[in-house]
Amino acid sequence: MTVSAPLSARATARPLKDEEVARIRNDFPILETRVNGHPLNYLDSGATSQNPVSVMEAEQEFYEQRNAAVHRGAHTLAFAATEAFEAARATVAAFIGARTDEIVWTSNATEAVNLVAYSLSNASLGLGGEAAKRFRLGAGDEIVVTEMEHHANLIPWQQLALRTGATLRFIPVQDDGTLDLAAAGTVVGTRTRLLAFTHASNVVGTINPVAELVALARAVGALVLLDACQSVPHLPVDVAALDVDFAVFSGHKMLGPTGIGVLYAKAELLADLPPFLTGGSMITTVDMHTAEFLAPPQRFEAGTQRISQAIALAAAVDYLTETGMARIEAREAQLGHRLLAGLSDIPGVRVLGPGLGAERIGLASFDLAGVHAHDVGQYLDEAGIAVRVGHHCAQPLHRRLGVTASTRASTYLYTTTDEVDQFLATLREVAPFFGVRS
Ligand SMILES: Cc1ncc(COP(=O)(O)O)c(C=O)c1O
Numbered sequence: 001m002t003v004s005a006p007l008s009a010r011a012t013a014r015p016l017k018d019e020e021v022a023r024i025r026n027d028f029p030i031l032e033t034r035v036n037g038h039p040l041n042y043l044d045s046g047a048t049s050q051n052p053v054s055v056m057e058a059e060q061e062f063y064e065q066r067n068a069a070v071h072r073g074a075h076t077l078a079f080a081a082t083e084a085f086e087a088a089r090a091t092v093a094a095f096i097g098a099r100t101d102e103i104v105w106t107s108n109a110t111e112a113v114n115l116v117a118y119s120l121s122n123a124s125l126g127l128g129g130e131a132a133k134r135f136r137l138g139a140g141d142e143i144v145v146t147e148m149e150h151h152a153n154l155i156p157w158q159q160l161a162l163r164t165g166a167t168l169r170f171i172p173v174q175d176d177g178t179l180d181l182a183a184a185g186t187v188v189g190t191r192t193r194l195l196a197f198t199h200a201s202n203v204v205g206t207i208n209p210v211a212e213l214v215a216l217a218r219a220v221g222a223l224v225l226l227d228a229c230q231s232v233p234h235l236p237v238d239v240a241a242l243d244v245d246f247a248v249f250s251g252h253k254m255l256g257p258t259g260i261g262v263l264y265a266k267a268e269l270l271a272d273l274p275p276f277l278t279g280g281s282m283i284t285t286v287d288m289h290t291a292e293f294l295a296p297p298q299r300f301e302a303g304t305q306r307i308s309q310a311i312a313l314a315a316a317v318d319y320l321t322e323t324g325m326a327r328i329e330a331r332e333a334q335l336g337h338r339l340l341a342g343l344s345d346i347p348g349v350r351v352l353g354p355g356l357g358a359e360r361i362g363l364a365s366f367d368l369a370g371v372h373a374h375d376v377g378q379y380l381d382e383a384g385i386a387v388r389v390g391h392h393c394a395q396p397l398h399r400r401l402g403v404t405a406s407t408r409a410s411t412y413l414y415t416t417t418d419e420v421d422q423f424l425a426t427l428r429e430v431a432p433f434f435g436v437r438s
Helices: 018-025 053-065 076-095 109-124 130-135 155-164 181-187 210-219 267-272 307-323 325-344 373-382 395-400 417-433
Strands: 103-106 142-146 167-171 192-198 223-227 246-250 261-265 283-286 291-293 349-352 363-368 388-390 406-410
Touching: 053 076, 053 307, 076 103, 076 307, 103 109, 109 130, 109 155, 109 223, 109 246, 109 261, 130 267, 142 155, 155 167, 167 181, 181 210, 192 210, 210 223, 261 267, 307 325, 325 349, 325 363, 325 417, 363 373, 363 417, 373 388, 373 406, 373 417
Parallel strands: 142 167, 142 192, 192 223, 223 246
Antiparallel strands: 103 261, 246 261, 283 291, 349 363, 363 406, 388 406
16 A cells, blocks of 8 residues: 555655654664564554653663752752753753743643642632632633543543532534534633643544634633643644643653653743642742742642653653654654555444544544454454553543544554554454454
């Protein structure tokens, strides 16, 4: 099969070539692994990505040469650790078009969403004083999400609604896995205080029209939070150009280690928001009854930080930048096109989400008639192929699409066309193996 057309009109850069991908793979030792007697075919980067040697070396170098707590000690090692930690913040900020003081480290994207939800909740309790009054939520206010959210960008808002008396509403998903934008225009209204939505779906792959959604929110003075977990690793993202108020993503999905996530927030919002976690490292003066807090971002970083992880994430960002995000996006668009075209050719396969030509990232989730996703996953695993099965932390979306579970194959910059083809060829064997006729 020759597939040369890009998946999406967005991806106009020169895609990474097969020879370049072959060189990239040399940087990822785990890709040499054999699984069940077969070369590992890792198609689960949507869940977590693999690490290049430079990322592992950055973490090791920190522990071998600079390990100390940051922003505390008056010794040389503490200065070196602080310098590397803050340089990592600057690297990540530049990567997404933010200011350095607009980057708050968290453990993962889930914690970043919770940080915003709890800060708004604290403001609603009256914390943060006059400056935080504009964040107060209560009965009559509305928080809007979409029906395609990962649970990480849904449950914190359900809980915030419960704590404040606000109402949670959602923009529905259409049969083809895209948002119903006409409905969005009526769901987002004068009561809307916050609109939280995913940039790219981890299940159906849809890339949502950020500009249109931001415009709806701006028209009613609502804040916007973008879940960028599946976009920042895969396409160029400029938060200032997108004009979102908050954005969240996780290091482990973009070649970095686990344990590090990022909250981007506009400086003027961070300046007025009360903190979520409190304790050491985020204060100026403390007495037995009160505490004064540091300026952002430190105000939101209580306790000893994830120092080696932040430094390793910066190494991951350097790797992505040197490779070129636009070229990665274009490559994954080709792989995604190949995946979709191949899946659509297999009897009994129903791809969830928009078809060829739509704005999608390079992953595909599907249902294979008559075979449970766990059986599909197990059969593929026997052949060394790693995919994700289940509801991918998006139960409402699966319910909306009429399935309880699906199988997801997701690509990244190290995925080869041969791996996509091997996956498709092996998948063809699954229904006959289980005696299912289509
Ligand atoms: C779209 C999306 N949002 C949020 C998350 C949560 O990321 P984490 O578990 O790293 O916090 C994920 C992870 O699968 C995701 O794909």
